[in-house]
Amino acid sequence: MSARLAPGLIAVLTFGLAFLYLPIFVLIAYSFNASALVTVWGGFSAAWYGKLLHNPQVLDAALLSLEVGMAAATSAVVLGTLAAVALVRIRRFRFRLLLTGMVHAPLVVPEIITGITLLLLFVSMAQMFGWPKHRDFLSLVLAHISFCMAYVTITVVPRLASADRALEEAAMDLGAGPLRAFMEITLPIIAPALISGWLLSFTLSLDDLVISSFVAGPGSSTLPMVIYSKVKLGVSPDMNALASLIIVLVGGGVVCAGWLMIRAELQRMRDRQLSEQG
Amino acid sequence: MTTQYWPARAAPFLRRRVYWLLILPPLLFLCVFFLIPFAFAFKISFADSTIAIPPFTKLFSVTPDGHYALTVTLDNYRYLVTDDVYLLSYIFSLRTAFCSTLICLLLGYPMAYGIARAPRSTQTILLLLIILPFWTSFLLRVYALQGIISEHGLLNNLLLWLGLIHTPLRIMHTTLAVYIGIVYSYLPFMILPLYATLEKLDVTLLEAAADLGTPPWRPFLEITLPLSLPGVIAGSMLVFIPAIGEFVIPSLLGGPDSLMIGRVLWDEFFANHNWPVASAVATAFLVLLVGPIALYQHYQMKDQAPS
Numbered sequence: 001m002s003a004r005l006a007p008g009l010i011a012v013l014t015f016g017l018a019f020l021y022l023p024i025f026v027l028i029a030y031s032f033n034a035s036a037l038v039t040v041w042g043g044f045s046a047a048w049y050g051k052l053l054h055n056p057q058v059l060d061a062a063l064l065s066l067e068v069g070m071a072a073a074t075s076a077v078v079l080g081t082l083a084a085v086a087l088v089r090i091r092r093f094r095f096r097l098l099l100t101g102m103v104h105a106p107l108v109v110p111e112i113i114t115g116i117t118l119l120l121l122f123v124s125m126a127q128m129f130g131w132p133k134h135r136d137f138l139s140l141v142l143a144h145i146s147f148c149m150a151y152v153t154i155t156v157v158p159r160l161a162s163a164d165r166a167l168e169e170a171a172m173d174l175g176a177g178p179l180r181a182f183m184e185i186t187l188p189i190i191a192p193a194l195i196s197g198w199l200l201s202f203t204l205s206l207d208d209l210v211i212s213s214f215v216a217g218p219g220s221s222t223l224p225m226v227i228y229s230k231v232k233l234g235v236s237p238d239m240n241a242l243a244s245l246i247i248v249l250v251g252g253g254v255v256c257a258g259w260l261m262i263r264a265e266l267q268r269m270r271d272r273q274l275s276e277q278g
Numbered sequence: 279m280t281t282q283y284w285p286a287r288a289a290p291f292l293r294r295r296v297y298w299l300l301i302l303p304p305l306l307f308l309c310v311f312f313l314i315p316f317a318f319a320f321k322i323s324f325a326d327s328t329i330a331i332p333p334f335t336k337l338f339s340v341t342p343d344g345h346y347a348l349t350v351t352l353d354n355y356r357y358l359v360t361d362d363v364y365l366l367s368y369i370f371s372l373r374t375a376f377c378s379t380l381i382c383l384l385l386g387y388p389m390a391y392g393i394a395r396a397p398r399s400t401q402t403i404l405l406l407l408i409i410l411p412f413w414t415s416f417l418l419r420v421y422a423l424q425g426i427i428s429e430h431g432l433l434n435n436l437l438l439w440l441g442l443i444h445t446p447l448r449i450m451h452t453t454l455a456v457y458i459g460i461v462y463s464y465l466p467f468m469i470l471p472l473y474a475t476l477e478k479l480d481v482t483l484l485e486a487a488a489d490l491g492t493p494p495w496r497p498f499l500e501i502t503l504p505l506s507l508p509g510v511i512a513g514s515m516l517v518f519i520p521a522i523g524e525f526v527i528p529s530l531l532g533g534p535d536s537l538m539i540g541r542v543l544w545d546e547f548f549a550n551h552n553w554p555v556a557s558a559v560a561t562a563f564l565v566l567l568v569g570p571i572a573l574y575q576h577y578q579m580k581d582q583a584p585s
Binding site: 021099102112146227243254 | 419462
């Protein structure tokens with residue numbers, strides 16, 4: 001691998017990265033603009049951030065989004081991991097093809113179609129069984145689980161497939177039950193995949209506009225729904241502040257989590273090398 | 279998306295009945311909240327729309343004399359064929375997704391190639407920079423793009439200041455803005471699989487060809503490009519698939535003529551309240567576009583699995 005890149009490649013890389021990051025930096029810069037006119041720089045001010053704290057619509061929506069995100073991500077990790085364990089550890093079972101298909105399909109089906117079909121499901125169920133009466137928190141969580149699960153399963157499957165089965169079998173030879181062997185041996189090994197699956201689900205849920213718009217009833221608006229309806233009318237300075245806040249918080253959180261995970265992984269590799277040498 | 283895994287030896291400790299404790303929860307959940315909803319959409323696509331809550335007629339009913347009656351209409355599908363807007367939006371969606379995938383490839387390939395050829399330590403940083411936008415909000419990134427391409431955005435201000443143009447360019451609310459939006463949003467999806475294949479390429483093959491005194495573009499066209507084809511296909515699928523059903527980008531950046539199928543569906547549902555026609559559009563979309571893509575991926579996965 002040559003150490004020096006051709007100037008043309010460096011130029012394309014610089015352009016591409018600038019294209020990816022410039023809009024975000026510009027957005028953050030303008031969120032500190034004192035002027036209410038988005039395009040005119042009126043001096044530095046954090047006033048728009050203060051305004052957000054007094055906007056009950058935004059605060060309610062943010063709270064709902066966080067609650068839905070936590071509930072959906074946690075349930076998706078449980079269900080997605082169960083599916084991954086079934087697919088990796090059980091060679092043959094009835095409905096295997098069906099489960100494989102349904103785990104991968106949400107990645108191919110456009111959100112708007114998932115949204116419409118889920119709304120029709122909830123409406124038809126309400127017609128037939130009288131449930132759910134209102135489309136609110138629960139319908140949002142159920143809808144979000146259904147698209148987050150796929151991401152958890154495809155994150156966990158490779159990790160589980162590469163996990164050393166001998167460790168689990170050794171634990172069982174020493175008298176541990178299958179459940180205990182799984183909880184104490186396999187679960188710690190696949191934990192990084194579970195954490196990334198949870199984080200991925202949480203950010204996807206927090207970001208979802210299309211599916212939420214269909215399955216949320218009147219009165220339960222998530223944060224992306226509020227942002228979309230405001231942004232549809234044009235660029236607005238308080239939305240710049242809100243968007244910057246979310247990007248910095250989520251981006252920072254992801255970078256920290258990633259850094260911690262890489263560090264833990266490196267530590268484990270070093271420990272293993274040491275134990276092999278010792 | 280091409281996750282490969284091999285079923286390990288059947289677990290000796292898991293007896294058949296215990297299996298189902300594992301399998302049933304995800305299987306039932308996905309059946310109820312993923313598969314069955316499609317059946318409802320299919321059913322409602324044969325109903326009539328009425329002004330009621332919910333706004334469609336029942337297919338099964340009991341007549342006054344105690345017989346069961348089935349009322350099915352094909353009008354919604356006939357409507358799809360006769361009203362131009364649906365056909366045009368299908369074609370427009372296909373064309374937009376195809377062109378933006380191509381632009382993504384033209385921009386993403388040299389970027390992935392550059393990353394794969396960079397020194398190891400730089401590679402990690404560059405990759406992190408490519409992955410990070412994937413974790414930040416998609417909706418907010420599309421919104422952020424407005425600050426660059428709008429009439430008084432950064433791009434126009436810069437070009438005016440440089441004296442290259444005298445009146446601001448109209449990019450926002452045009453089809454060009456939709457292209458820019460899709461490329462901006464999905465570029466990381468193109469770069470990552472391309473990088474994965476390019477990074478594995480055997481450079482000695484290239485060097486051997488270069489040693490034989492060929493001009494530098496020949497080994498690229500004859501060796502690197504064909505060998506990186508799996509990455510090209512994987513990246514293109516990852517961009518094309520979400521692009522074709524895109525709603526947010528044409529809605530926020532596109533003009534009134536950027537009629538992508540996602541937008542038509544949204545309007546049919548929320549503006550026209552015509553749920554049966556929306557169901558028919560969704561069913562047709564699924565059968566005509568998503569079905570073939572899913573089948574293609576299924577067979578591609580099967581082809582790759584034994585290797």
